[in-house]
Amino acid sequence: MPPGNRLLRNFFARDTVLVARELLGANLVRMESGQRLGGVILETEAYHGEADLGCHARAGRTPRTQVMYGPPGHAYVYFTYGMHWMLNIVTQADGFPAAVLIRAILPLEGREVIAARRSPQPPHCWTDGPAKLCKALGIDGNQHGMDLCSADSEIFVEGGVSVADAGVQASARVGLNNVPEPWRSIPWRFRASESAVMGVL
């Protein structure tokens, strides 16, 4: 069952910004009742350390941020705006708080399940936001802290297509309107154009 190209812990143990960039084109998979749901990662953001005032770890080690301080390759799933779940993957060495937010995927597997969960939205809106993709893939607090690198994980990432720099746009992270500079504008958001991914698919 475990695919040969699943991303291992050493992939996530590296610099957060590098991991965010390199996750573009990788395949996010959610196993549910033996069925694969998921698709190609198109957009990510890096959140790196207590000094990054846009990162939840700015508050230090709390019950909520605990997982970010743990070993890389685990899911940091948090609840916000009273209704939305967000999926992050912990990066860097054990003890350093950092993670990559998965903001958008191209839905390829389990489209019927996804369609039902995202109804009545049209396909291009199914997974083009961090809370949207969590709803589409059935990800919530139950997956918080899960190890994406264990053999039987319900969530994991596989190597996918290689996205050239020409197909990647770096920009400021979204939704940090009350965060001071330079964190508010630092270009730690990465987007792959859908054509860059489709071209290789």
Next chain:
DNA sequence: AGCACGATTAACT
């Protein structure tokens, strides 16, 4: 104990 706000989304003017 109370409060302001949030790594958003969907619906509406």
Next chain:
DNA sequence: GTTAATCGTGCTC
């Protein structure tokens, strides 16, 4: 472009 929805978290009193 604007706004309601809706509640956990972290900070102040």
